[in-house]
Amino acid sequence: MGRYIGGRIISMLITFLIIASLTFFLMKLLPGTPFNNQDKLTETQIVQLNDKYGLNDPVPVQYFNYMKNLLSGDLGVSFQQDGREVSTIIGERIGPSAYLGLQSLVVGTIIGLFLGIIAALKHNSFLDYGTMVIAVLGISIPNFVIAGLMQYWLGVKWQLLPVAYWDGFAYTIMPTIAIASIVVATIARFMRTEMLEVLGQDYITTAKAKGLSSTAVVIRHTIRNASIPIITIMGPLVVGLMTGTLVIEQIFVIPGLGEKFVNSILTNDFPIIMGTTLFFSLLFIVVILLVDIMYGIIDPRIRLAGGKG
């Protein structure tokens, strides 16, 4: 297992470097420079600024310098907030984003699993159909629509929850619902299908033939086997969550990483674009590794080299 993870980390590093390079060149294709919009600057000032940040160098030289700095752990400084380290900016922005992402993921997964299990156990009943209607709505309505509707009804009309901003738990509720809706819907649908599949397996009949109660059959024999495919979709789901967060943070004016990311693209703040992109990619790569490790834990057939079988 240790050797397997070691190998995976090396390939993760390579993936990471490829992403860094691609992002760098794609970013260079963006029209304009960071200083274009600042009408107050004179021609000479712009040349001076470009010189200062090395933007007059040929692109390959810029790339080489950036990668050199990146490998030594230096993400550079922001163009917009002069002199502030990109890593510092990410550091202070990560809090709300991570909190929101994790809360949505945990809440969404738990509710999704619960709904999926109930729907499968009460197959073809009112509960089943009701759950699936919720799931279809959750998948088909974009989260910014849900967010807008909630802001209007819960925030403005009924004044139950704060409309926007980031100042305590009450402020997290609406963004969490908006982000978690897709998680709930996706997981509920998958879990229902997988539960129905597993409930028809021979080993479930074996478990029943042992005289186990239906609760024991479901908890010990069905859920674990049904959740194996769920782990597969967790990877893409987490990525969807990250991109979902970008929009939601914007809507709810949450001072998170996503909001910074969107703004950095609008203002051509190259080091921030690079920094946040690389941060998101790293997160994604790590999530994929975790998913694969989870597989091995939950499904003994996939336990990798090192163990027996």
Place this chain on the structure above:
Amino acid sequence: MEKILEVNDLHVSFDTFAGEVQAVRGVNFHLNKGETLAIVGESGSGKSVTSKAVMRLIPNPPGRIKEGEIKFGDRDLAQLSEKEMQKIRGSEISMIFQDPMTSLNPTMTIGKQIMEGLVKHQNMSKSEAKERAIELLKLVGIPNAEGRINEFPHQFSGGMRQRVVIAIALACNPRVLIADEPTTALDVTIQAQILELLNDLQEKMGTSIIFITHDLGVVANIADRVAVMYAGKIVETGTVDEIFYNPQHPYTWGLLGSMPSLDSTDEELIAIPGSPPDLLDPPKGDAFAPRNPYAMKIDTEMEPPLFKISDTHYAATWLLHEKAPKVEPPAAIKKRMQGMAPSEPIIGAKDGGKNV
């Protein structure tokens, strides 16, 4: 002999979109203490449904026990609540399934799968259950039981898995073991070992066995009595010798004729023409009549009752009626009936090796 299980007039139906499928249509049989009853028949004859009905494992909906009783001691299993059935399943009546590759939970160690029943029915502590599980694995012939108890099903071969399945079934010393085609999914040499194991265990533990199979070769090795099922009914029942050497029902003749045997190289195998009736709309009269070369007019109009041949031997065919014309069974069957060359079936459990 003491009857341990008695099934009377059992009807099982499945409600489908097309209508009611009458899978089992009035089955009667009993199981004596310590004996092995084989239920044979082709696919769709209702043998598996019958056995699942005894365990009350028919999924409902769509399946249901329409009528009849399943007497086990002084209880009628057909009437028990699910909770009461859970106490009987696995402890007094156990079941072995057809395909060992799919009948074990892939994400649970085999030790845990054996221990579950022990903890549930015999209130054993975990360590007691583990000890017993190791004992059981040894009993069913799994080498290095202490080491293998923590392994997962995928680490075992098919034959070994079926041994594990048997260990699970026998964990609580059940009085009745229902084996639903336990050797069908295994290759022939492993089949022989599993049959030998079942024979052995029955001797040691005194369990009564209902053995479901479509393979008459297996029957000869393991059964004391045989019930032949066709289209949801038992058409002939008798001791192994009676069924093999004095079969009376044309369907039994067909089954025996279609069984290859080592000493009949000069004969062709006889196939039973046609296919079983649609149980969505069971035919009037004898269900076997359309495929029966000996069918008479009455077969299409009235169902034959069970005619008694001896105290243990009954068959449901009008050919046994006193007014029926005498017919000659097929040559191969006649040879059997005359006691000529009682053939050893190809699958000889008695000669099977001990190790997988």
